Amino acid sequence: MNCFSVRPNILYFDHFDEFTRKFLIGPKDLLITNQKISDTWFREKIKTAALIIPSDYSEGEPSDQMIEYIYNDILYTAYDRVIAIGGGSIMDIAKLFSLKQITPALDLFQKSVPAVRSRNLILVPTTCGTGSEITNISNLNMISLHTKLGLTDDSMYADYAVLIPELLKTLPYSYFAISSFDALCHGVESYLSPAATPFTELYSKKTIDMVLRGYMDIAAHGPDSRFQSLDNYLLAGTYGGIAISNAGCGLIHALAHPLGSQFRIPHGQAVRALFTTVLKCYEKYAPDSKLCILTGYLSDLLYCAREDALERLEALIQAVLPFQPLHTYGVRLTDLRTYAPNIQNLQQKLLKNSPYQPTLKNIDEIYRSVY
Ligand SMILES: [Fe+2]
Structure with a gap:
């Protein structure tokens, strides 16, 4: 049994200049980033690389359509290294x-086309939550299926994951809050996953510990206190990525995917909306799961009784990233009715990492309770 692996080499630089000196970005590079990062960090320094700003192609989270547009735009661009600087x-x-054949993306994601690596890949996170720099997973909104799908394939591990805490200094608080919450959720879901091992549990618990200690500082001293611990948040995001790349995410992520796809609810906001309600379902439907061990761990971190741990956790999260019901994002009850069968058909990879298997009725109840 393979119980643990970390594939990308991990590099850590205090400053962005150290990164550019190490990697000497040039004409054979495809640089993918967003406008703000490009303007802030390197537009004047790196002129020779081909630059892709995904929001120039379509709004919102990446979709199969966006991939098609970018692919057509760079069809005749020769590059042998892909460098991504940004969020998940x-x-x-x-x-x-970084793959040999990219389109049609749906064929790739449904595995009728094999994922074959053909370029080097360097991933530099500028948020502190997805852990995507360390995983072999790519999530894409499939327009025709009205949901996100995840492609998991070892060909998509980066050659280098590069951590530069300086890049987090310009991350606005709202993005900081939703990305760090995603890291917390990765820690919790990977810890509770049936695929967890003693190795993954170390990373899951450390992720939870680092994010919650930071959140307690924010609750006590305000949002700017995060600047004292940006390196910790960045590490927590990567630790969470290491945990989910080995033990996976579960029900919270499965239920979040259609919300991100159909209503463009940012991923961290979607998992935030579902988080406590799903944990309470675990308490109710999987009383023998590892949740009881987790609540013991949380009670130590949060200085409360075990039976109060979930309530205390929710109150702390509320101080950092307030709960927003789904209707505030434009979700309608009629939309929610269609989701449960969709989840059971398309998100089995995530559902198998849930401590219990929800029925259609149960999935519907969860959505309604956060509506
Ligand atoms: Fe996530």
């Missing part, structure tokens, strides 16, 4: 452009 969406796109 940027890295999801970059992983695909």
